[in-house]
Amino acid sequence: MSRRAFVVVLDACGVGAAADAAQYGDEGTHTLRHVGAAEGGLRLPTLEALGLGDITPLPGVAPAGAPVVHGALAPIGPGKDSIVGHWGLMGVAAPGPLPSWPDGVPDEDRDRWGAALGTGLIGGRRSDGLAALERWGAEHLATGRPILYSSTDSVLQLAAHVDRWPEAALHDLCRALHDLLGAGAPARVIARPFRGRPGAFERTDGRHDVAMPPPGPSYLDALRDRGVPVHGVGKVADVFAGRGFDVAHPAPTNARGLAETGRLVEELAAGLAFVNLVETDQRYGHRQDTAGFHAALREIDAAVADWLPRLGAEDLLVLTADHGVDPRTEHRDHTRELVPLLARFVGPGGAPARGRHDGVLADVGASVLRWLTGETEPGLPGTPFA
C-alpha cells in the first residue's frame, strides 16, 4: 500500500473561541471571521468549494454545495501557541502549563543568565518581536548583547543582529539558554536574527526554534514504529525537537513551504508530509496586518487548487491550524481558539468523503495513522475521521 497523507497547518487560522477561552482572556475571538470582516470578505474560492464556509459563517465565504469532511477541532491541553497546537494535532498534550514570563523576565534572572552564558543580555520585557528590535536594537549594536524578550506563551526569544551574531552562533546561544534553564526552561527558546539599521531593522529567514521534546509519544512515533516515512516542512520538525521525523524540509516563508509541499505532492512515494505555513502567524497575525493575512490565505488557496487535481485515491489532504491570533484583540498574542478541519479523501464507496466532523486536534493524527496503516493507537487520544 503506498498511501500518502498531507497535513497542512495554516498557522494561527482559528475559527472561534474554544470553550475555555475565557480562562485565557480570549472570549469572543474568531481569527478568520475577524480577518474577513476587516477585509470586506474573504475571497478563497478553493477553500470555499471544499467547505470552509460550512465550518462556521465567514464573511465572503458561502457554504459549499457538497463540502468535504469538515468541522472544528478543539485543543487537547493547556496553552495556545504553535508547539502545543502541533503536539495536539499529533496526539500529545502538555501535562500542565509550561514555564512562561507574561510579565517579562526579572532583571536579576536576565543578568544571571547573561553572565552564565558569557554574553550578557539586554531587554527582558514581554514584547512584540519587531517592537523589541526598535526598542533595544541600537543598544544591542553598541554592546553586542543579545536582546531577550518574552510573550504570554511558554517562549523566550533571543534577537541579535547578523553583523554581531552570525545566525549559527545565535542558534547555539538559544540551545545554551535552553540547557542552562533545565527543568525551568520554556517550551521553546527562539532565535530571531535580524539585519538593517535602526528604524529599518528586518528579521532574516534564520529563525530557529529550540524546543523541549514532546512530553510523551505521538502519532509521529506510531508512524515511525510502523516504518512509515514522515516528512516535516517548515518549523514542524523543530517544534517536536526532531522527534518522529525522517526528513525536515526548511521553509522559512510560505512561498518555500508551498513550493516544498507541491514538490512532495508530485514526488512523495508514501507516508506523511506534515507542513506548517508560518506567515499567517509570524508575518501578519502578530502584526495585526489583516490585508497581508488575507493575501497569504489567497496564495494558499491558489496552491491548494494546484494540488487537488494531483491527488489520487490513495491520498488524504488535511487543512487545519494550531491556534488563533485574532486581529481584534488588544494584545498581539495568540488566541485560544478552535481550528478548522477540511479533509479531502476518497471514502469506502469510491466517492469523495463528505460530512461534518467536530472533535479535537488529535483526531488528525488518529486519522493519519489509520489512513496510512489501517491501525489505531489505543494509548493516544483522538477519533479518526478518515
Ligand SMILES: O=P(O)(O)O[C@H]1O[C@H](CO)[C@@H](O)[C@H]1O
Ligand atoms: O512578536 P514575535 O517575536 O513574532 O513573537 C511571537 O512569536 C512567538 C512564537 O510564536 C509567540 O510567542 C509570539 O510572541
